[in-house]
Amino acid sequence: MQLKPIGIIHSPYRDRKGCPPQGREEICWIEVSEQYEEGLKDIDGFSHLILFYWLHCSKNYSLSVKTPWDSEPHGVFATRSPNRPNALGFSVVELIERDGNKLKVKGLDALEGTPLIDIKPYLPEIDSKTNVRVGWVKETDFSKVYGKSFKESKHVQ
């Protein structure tokens, strides 16, 4: 199970300290390697894409994780922590524009230089769920955790 990069993510976030978890409105550019550009045919018609990438700055993981949301430790699979047994990241992003092998997207929290692994079209009929319970995540208003500046530019809906 060996992954190969299919491109690279260009982001305004240079390090994890400056990178807020989940979806600001900043713009990122996804540069798909030219050898894979043919695979982008017809992608322009989708307003939202699912990006998969390798969290290359992920550090050693722990199975028990503390998050900014509360003071209790949770199992890593019950969190979105980047430090996981397999450092796989994913985001649903808005596709703003395509320019050849480059995709301009909004709502991505990856770091500059993150290796891109896959792109799939977002299909709400299978990817969007209703009547959802979110367990210990009682506070999903990220502005309360990350401050006002996050709220002003937040992407979450």
Added chain:
Amino acid sequence: MQLKPIGIIHSPYRDRKGCPPQGREEICWIEVSEQYEEGLKDIDGFSHLILFYWLHCSKNYSLSVKTPWDSEPHGVFATRSPNRPNALGFSVVELIERDGNKLKVKGLDALEGTPLIDIKPYLPEIDSKTNVRVGWVKETDFSKVYGKSFKESKHVQ
């Protein structure tokens, strides 16, 4: 970028021929390896999980793909074809029950024996999008493509 399995998926689907694309209502069991069981703490509180797995029966990919939805070829990244440069699968599933290191889930289209790579909690505030365009996928009523039996047991919403 080497993935390691964190568990295995037990599914009623034994081969790709019998496995419909995307989300029937059949029940699957996710068996997380005991060494990772601690990472499941508090997962019970989430009604929906995002599963990532390795499409181990995926064959050689092509950048241009024909699907059952229409007769036109599309770029592989504009489709959900399992034959991709990185054979990464993902599904949003409903968590029915947890029994120790085993999770009973609904809405998964993976094959028996599929290696599990990651589990993340589904958070609608960041994972669910509205005002979505789905490009060339004009027919998302899977029953029209896969027949009545699919409609009767379909999971898509």
